[in-house]
Amino acid sequence: MRSLRPIHVIGGGLAGSEAAWQIARRGVPVVLHEMRPVHPTAVHKTGQFAELVCSNSFRSDDADGSAVGLLHAEMRRLGSLVLHTADAHKLPAGGALAVDRDGFAAAITAALESEPLIDIRREEILEPPPEWDNVIIATGPLTSPALADALRSLTGEAALAFFDAIAPIVHRDSIDFDIAWFQSRYDKVGPGGSGADYINCPLTRAQYDAFVDALLAGEKTAFHDFEAATPYFDGCLPIEIMAERGRETLRHGPMKPFGLTDSHRPGQKPYAVVQLRQDNKLGTLFNMVGFQTKLKHGEQARIFRTIPGLGNAEFARLGGLHRNTFLNSPKLLDATLRLKAAPRLRFAGQITGCEGYVESAAIGLLAGRFAAAERLGETPALPPPTTAHGALIGHITGGHIETIDKGPRSFQPMNVNFGLLPPLGYDPPRAAPPAADGGLGPRNSGKKRALCARALADLEAWIVGALPHAAE
Numbered sequence: 001m002r003s004l005r006p007i008h009v010i011g012g013g014l015a016g017s018e019a020a021w022q023i024a025r026r027g028v029p030v031v032l033h034e035m036r037p038v039h040p041t042a043v044h045k046t047g048q049f050a051e052l053v054c055s056n057s058f059r060s061d062d063a064d065g066s067a068v069g070l071l072h073a074e075m076r077r078l079g080s081l082v083l084h085t086a087d088a089h090k091l092p093a094g095g096a097l098a099v100d101r102d103g104f105a106a107a108i109t110a111a112l113e114s115e116p117l118i119d120i121r122r123e124e125i126l127e128p129p130p131e132w133d134n135v136i137i138a139t140g141p142l143t144s145p146a147l148a149d150a151l152r153s154l155t156g157e158a159a160l161a162f163f164d165a166i167a168p169i170v171h172r173d174s175i176d177f178d179i180a181w182f183q184s185r186y187d188k189v190g191p192g193g194s195g196a197d198y199i200n201c202p203l204t205r206a207q208y209d210a211f212v213d214a215l216l217a218g219e220k221t222a223f224h225d226f227e228a229a230t231p232y233f234d235g236c237l238p239i240e241i242m243a244e245r246g247r248e249t250l251r252h253g254p255m256k257p258f259g260l261t262d263s264h265r266p267g268q269k270p271y272a273v274v275q276l277r278q279d280n281k282l283g284t285l286f287n288m289v290g291f292q293t294k295l296k297h298g299e300q301a302r303i304f305r306t307i308p309g310l311g312n313a314e315f316a317r318l319g320g321l322h323r324n325t326f327l328n329s330p331k332l333l334d335a336t337l338r339l340k341a342a343p344r345l346r347f348a349g350q351i352t353g354c355e356g357y358v359e360s361a362a363i364g365l366l367a368g369r370f371a372a373a374e375r376l377g378e379t380p381a382l383p384p385p386t387t388a389h390g391a392l393i394g395h396i397t398g399g400h401i402e403t404i405d406k407g408p409r410s411f412q413p414m415n416v417n418f419g420l421l422p423p424l425g426y427d428p429p430r431a432a433p434p435a436a437d438g439g440l441g442p443r444n445s446g447k448k449r450a451l452c453a454r455a456l457a458d459l460e461a462w463i464v465g466a467l468p469h470a471a472e
């Protein structure tokens with residue numbers, strides 16, 4: 001066999017370990033650079049590959065009714081090292097896939113160390129040297145400061161964030177449109193808008209007062225020690241901090257009622273309005289504008305469901321604020337996760353703007369396959385958008401809608417969820433949002449099952465047609 005130049009993978013976390021494994025499976029040599037234990041991070045405790053830094057759960061393993069369970073099933077079918085090792089080190093956890101974290105990380109480390117095509121180097125990479133022609137950067141939410149600086153100079157100051165500022169995202173078809181209505185403030189059309197781009201939820205004075213009280217009293221998540229030193233940015237203050245600054249602050253900020261007329265009760269002026277903005281091109285998901293928060297997840301669901309129109313809201317994502325290094329991927333990366341400005345560099349894992357162990361490993365799996373295909377002179381094949389892998393990479397590389405509003409950058413990390421999948425009957429390409437009943441009824445288990453069945457069937461077709469080596 002001809003000798004191939006190695007692919008360099010930087011970072012041996014969930015994504016980098018999976019990427020290195022996938023590359024080796026294709027017969028391509030890999031150099032895996034991991035800085036631990038020589039240079040520790042603020043949260044990892046060992047020198048093992050794929051260390052789980054917090055919970056030991058890979059979340060639901062239900063491949064018929066949960067998006068992350070579907071992602072598990074797809075990863076198993078694609079020969080994922082992370083999923084197969086998780087299965088081998090599974091602990092009893094009801095419907096969730098939880099693992100013995102030490103056994104899991106030790107087994108991943110042993111698998112990588114015993115793979116002859118993987119050359120492991122324990123070193124911090126400060127900047128990928130120019131002679132490396134095929135590189136995967138999978139250095140995660142705590143990318144070392146020196147490499148982050150190098151990336152920032154490649155991508156531009158604003159394109160690499162060091163904190164996420166996550167506002168909750170709601171499934172459109174769980175919003176009550178007998179109360180909410182579509183309208184842009186002052187009916188402004190703006191570039192690419194219709195004048196009715198936002199969903200508006202009205203509050204009376206009594207409802208607003210009760211909402212502010214609930215925010216102030218709600219239980220908050222504390223910052224980790226390594227996050228606490230970082231001050232809040234202007235433009236992405238948590239809503240509860242805004243509420244602390246004065247009872248009217250929110251009414252003059254993200255909840256201002258001006259320029260809006262309640263289409264159901266035109267004569268009645270709302271005292272405050274919560275706006276939701278379309279978040280994905282499919283039009284299935286809407287984010288709560290300016291609602292980044294440190295409230296605990298249970299508290300968010302309880303308090304935000306008191307907002308008129310959101311009484312039955314199903315959340316695709318709840319809010320948060322964390323130390324996190326991630327790229328503005330929809331702008332910077334091409335469809336196979338390469339930096340457009342320097343295509344020898346490909347990104348994987350949480351640094352691309354996915355969230356969580358499983359999603360990071362899944363993006364590592366795809367990045368590894370793309371990089372190996374490229375090295376072998378093949379054209380990398382993208383997973384269908386109807387699969388969980390396709391939906392996730394679609395969110396990262398283009399599915400998200402960029403906002404022109406002020407405030408935190410609109411692309412924020414996200415877990416896989418059904419709202420990222422095209423609705424049943426979807427016929428791409430499609431410009432307009434699907435009809436309200438065309439999306440996924442979040443509580444409709446029949447639709448979830450149908451979406452999962454479609455995803456797994458399309459994955460099989462992809463494997464047969466585009467991935468002749470996937471079943472090896």
Ligand SMILES: Cc1cc2nc3c(=O)[nH]c(=O)nc-3n(C[C@H](O)[C@H](O)[C@H](O)COP(=O)(O)OP(=O)(O)OC[C@H]3O[C@@H](n4cnc5c(N)ncnc54)[C@H](O)[C@@H]3O)c2cc1C
Pocket residue numbers: 010011012013014015016033034035036040041043044050051053054055056057123124125126138139140141142143144147224348349350351355356357358360361
């Ligand atoms: C405090 C905290 C708690 C979390 N809790 C959870 C949770 O409960 N559940 C969940 O699903 N997700 C959780 N996450 C997110 C989860 O950690 C990530 O989604 C996942 O680990 C990302 O995988 P990754 O491979 O992208 O990054 P990581 O797993 O972090 O791996 C990146 C690797 O790159 C290495 N590295 C960094 N810079 C360099 C460099 N310059 N040179 C060489 N190596 C480098 C690091 O040492 C690390 O091993 C948490 C994250 C944090 C920070």
